[in-house]
Amino acid sequence: MRIYWADLHIHTCLSPCAELDMTPKRIIKRAAAKGLDMIAVTDHNSAGNLSAALGCAEGGAVAVIPGMEITSAEEVHILALFETIDSAAEMQRQLYDGGDFPPDAGHKAFGTEQVIVNVADEILGFEPRLLAGASSKGLEDIIGAVHALGGLAIASHSDRESFSVLSQLGFFPDDAMFDAIEVTGKKPDTLLPAQFPRLHSSDAHSPDMIGRKKTGFMMEAPTFRELAMAIKGEGGRGIRG
């Protein structure tokens, strides 16, 4: 076992607020240059660039965990990490089939295209759904759906001024079923329940942000299963900084 450094919150050019040069290929190159062992690709409410990201990572030094940053009905951001692309795609299907994020050109008001690419950074298409919107599912329902798919649910930037548990819900519900919480250090740690493991990640929207914040995990290998054990503190795995 050793410490693997991970940045588990990175957006690609598919996210409406991310820069267009956040292509999977460049993200992975940058992550490797920053000495990261593992990243998670977490676009807003879409799994559309996961296949390119995992394809780019194949055989390389940086492992990629398929993820998604889901916006709940309360407008709380939840990082959902999965073992496989299929599980992430199923999560997306449940959101879209439930009527969330209908196709709508409204995303253009945000000023950037939502770009779907392939492993070679070539444009495959533009996502017409307003990914900056919110699901009709509440926080608990989304956490439940992520867990039913074997995924990990992490409260994104839980202490931030916007789109966080604290901003949207006023205080952190003790009984929330999160596996971990991402912290930015902007508010006193005492506002967050002690039982949740703390993670640090960059929430990168531009290449220079990748790896600015990271978490060290003591584990056997940079895989989803090992990560889940480390977050839960099982089998001698754990979070080490």
Next chain:
Amino acid sequence: MKIAEIADKLGLEVVNEGQWEREAKCCYASDMLSDVLANGGEGCLWITRQSHPNIVAVAAIRGMAGIIITGGKQINPDTIEKAGQEQVMIFSTPKQTCELAGKLYMLLSNEMERG
């Protein structure tokens, strides 16, 4: 103005029973619970689209007169259960926040302008 009178005038649907006789002195509209925790006034009726169980605790902590959930939303059963425990009145309305806030403000404007 008494809550019962307001509920009647605005055609609010009762989600959780509580202190009908209580006077509402003011109203506050916000969906960010951190904002309501900081600024929600005592004795105010709070208008929101949020229905997460935390709304009950926020209303109770601030001593608010009750919560009106707009947009005809389905309300989380945990929220209703917590409201029962805390004796926080919850109403629901199919009206959107702006319309309801305008009507409620008209009803309470005398009280609110007096401060």
